[in-house]
Amino acid sequence: MLAIYLATIPFLYFCLDYLLGVKKDEQEPPFVTSKIPWAGHILRILKRKHINYYLSLSRKNPHSIFSLAAPRSRIYVVTKLDIVADILKKSKTIAVGPFFVSFVQRVFGFNDRAAAILSQEREGGKPDLFEELTKMLHAGLANGKQLDEAHAEFSKYMQSALNHLVSMKGCTKVTLMNWLRYEITIATSKAIWGTENPINNVKIVDAFFTLKSDIPALLINIFPALTARSAHRARLRLAHVFARYYATDGQTKAMQIVRDRYDVCISHNLTVEDIGFIEISTLYAAIVNLITAAFWTVVHIFEDDGLLAAVRKELAADEEGGGGAEREGHHEGQAGPLLQSIMKEVIRVYGSGSMTRYVKADTAISNPAAASSSDNTGDYVLKQGGLVEMPAEVFHTDIDIWGPDAEEFDPYRFYHHSHGLRRENGVESKVSPTAFRGWGAGATICPGRFLALRSIGSLVAMLVREFQIEKVMEGVKVGSMGNHGERSWGVQKGKAYDFIDVMRGPEGDVDVEISRRDK
Numbered sequence: 446m447l448a449i450y451l452a453t454i455p456f457l458y459f460c461l462d463y464l465l466g467v468k469k470d471e472q473e474p475p476f477v478t479s480k481i482p483w484a485g486h487i488l489r490i491l492k493r494k495h496i497n498y499y500l501s502l503s504r505k506n507p508h509s510i511f512s513l514a515a516p517r518s519r520i521y522v523v524t525k526l527d528i529v530a531d532i533l534k535k536s537k538t539i540a541v542g543p544f545f546v547s548f549v550q551r552v553f554g555f556n557d558r559a560a561a562i563l564s565q566e567r568e569g570g571k572p573d574l575f576e577e578l579t580k581m582l583h584a585g586l587a588n589g590k591q592l593d594e595a596h597a598e599f600s601k602y603m604q605s606a607l608n609h610l611v612s613m614k615g616c617t618k619v620t621l622m623n624w625l626r627y628e629i630t631i632a633t634s635k636a637i638w639g640t641e642n643p644i645n646n647v648k649i650v651d652a653f654f655t656l657k658s659d660i661p662a663l664l665i666n667i668f669p670a671l672t673a674r675s676a677h678r679a680r681l682r683l684a685h686v687f688a689r690y691y692a693t694d695g696q697t698k699a700m701q702i703v704r705d706r707y708d709v710c711i712s713h714n715l716t717v718e719d720i721g722f723i724e725i726s727t728l729y730a731a732i733v734n735l736i737t738a739a740f741w742t743v744v745h746i747f748e749d750d751g752l753l754a755a756v757r758k759e760l761a762a763d764e765e766g767g768g769g770a771e772r773e774g775h776h777e778g779q780a781g782p783l784l785q786s787i788m789k790e791v792i793r794v795y796g797s798g799s800m801t802r803y804v805k806a807d808t809a810i811s812n813p814a815a816a817s818s819s820d821n822t823g824d825y826v827l828k829q830g831g832l833v834e835m836p837a838e839v840f841h842t843d844i845d846i847w848g849p850d851a852e853e854f855d856p857y858r859f860y861h862h863s864h865g866l867r868r869e870n871g872v873e874s875k876v877s878p879t880a881f882r883g884w885g886a887g888a889t890i891c892p893g894r895f896l897a898l899r900s901i902g903s904l905v906a907m908l909v910r911e912f913q914i915e916k917v918m919e920g921v922k923v924g925s926m927g928n929h930g931e932r933s934w935g936v937q938k939g940k941a942y943d944f945i946d947v948m949r950g951p952e953g954d955v956d957v958e959i960s961r962r963d964k
Contacts (some may be wrong), residue, residue: 585702798947
């Protein structure tokens with residue numbers, strides 16, 4: 446009997462390999478093996494989160510691009526910028542495509558009919574509805590009148606929130622990330638959706654972050670009402686408040702871009718219920734990484750006495766007419782060069798997003814090894830149905846690009862040059878303009894990046910000008926240190942928590958006391 450069981454093992458392996466395995470092409474990028482056949486990489490991705498796993502593999506493998514076998518498919522992980530540039534040029538066959546609509550549908554819950562309308566190809570090469578809505582978002586949130594109005598509304602709300610926070614006692618203790626999470630969510634959503642903003646109380650904000658907390662389970666999408674019950678119920682609640690907002694014409698008092706997108710959706714036979722689910726994704730894109738970036742910007746400035754003084758000096762110079770509107774390309778409400786450098790370095794150091802593309806047809810890409818090879822190495826071929834991942838953190842921690850301090854926070858890295866400076870052995874050199882990928886690139890570049898930078902800049906400017914923030918630890922206040930680079934608050938960078946965050950939050954929150962500053 447044992448012999449019979451043993452004899453069936455090769456047959457079962459053959460069957461599983463036929464059902465789950467991938468036929469590897471010798472022209473594909475080299476495959477990284479896994480101890481567990483067929484699903485080993487997928488299991489590790491789910492356990493460690495995809496960015497953590499890609500970063501770990503990239504440090505162990507010297508390839509500019511490598512392949513991971515997945516059930517009936519493969520994932521291509523890019524680790525060098527020259528490959529990124531080549532892939533972005535081939536957007537007709539390596540594109541965001543139907544994958545992204547399917548991904549967003551799983552997380553935010555709109556039905557198959559809505560997904561089909563969003564992704565339906567149009568005649569004459571016109572973009573599908575999802576791409577059209579994305580382009581409208583880019584146009585509406587570019588620097589201009591709409592952005593100025595949204596930024597003014599955000600700043601007005603945050604100033605009021607800060608005044609209320611310290612008005613009673615002169616100082617208030619808060620958990621910093623939790624406080625920023627609530628206030629920035631309300632401020633940003635009000636700036637976008639107007640005075641009838643449906644995201645208007647703590648229960649709705651909590652529902653959003655309940656959804657966010659269980660995104661991996663929503664992605665698996667196996668009976669989410671049972672396997673991700675809390676997140677599923679939170680998603681329904683958010684969709685309902687958005688649907689009610691549009692059903693009662695709340696959009697008439699919103700940003701023009703909200704009104705325009707609503708009209709386009711209705712003209713394509715999407716219902717207000719469909720739009721309710723779709724708008725959850727807009728909310729996610731608008732606030733999640735803005736909150737995390739604001740947190741790290743506040744922490745780095747207020748824990749470093751020298752940096753805090755330098756930012757205050759810059760703000761004072763702007764108020765006196767020595768900077769601000771005099772700078773070329775400056776927009777009203779935009780941060781000065783030092784604060785801009787700090788914010789960009791925050792995004793570089795804590796950014797953990799990945800530019801994802803779907804291979805619609807077999808596509809040849811350049812093989813950097815070919816130029817130095819004597820064995821006639823040709824181009825790589827990416828196979829139809831594969832996913833391409835280009836993790837920003839891999840590029841942002843590359844010492845060949847940024848220098849030996851690539852993983853360290855340097856608030857002045859982007860101060861003298863907008864693309865950043867590489868420093869090694871006392872020698873400075875400009876970093877490639879393509880090295881910074883904190884906002885993504887191509888079709889998936891973040892449409893809210895201008896609003897995010899201006900929102901963070903205005904919030905931090907308020908805090909720096911008018912308030913003092915000190916960490917509270919076991920009842921004792923910890924102020925800032927004297928020299929740039931010293932981490933007196935000791936807040937540690939956390940892991941990449943879910944599949945669509947592009948910023949690493951802190952490992953735990955931090956208690957702080959906010960008080961009026963004695964000027």
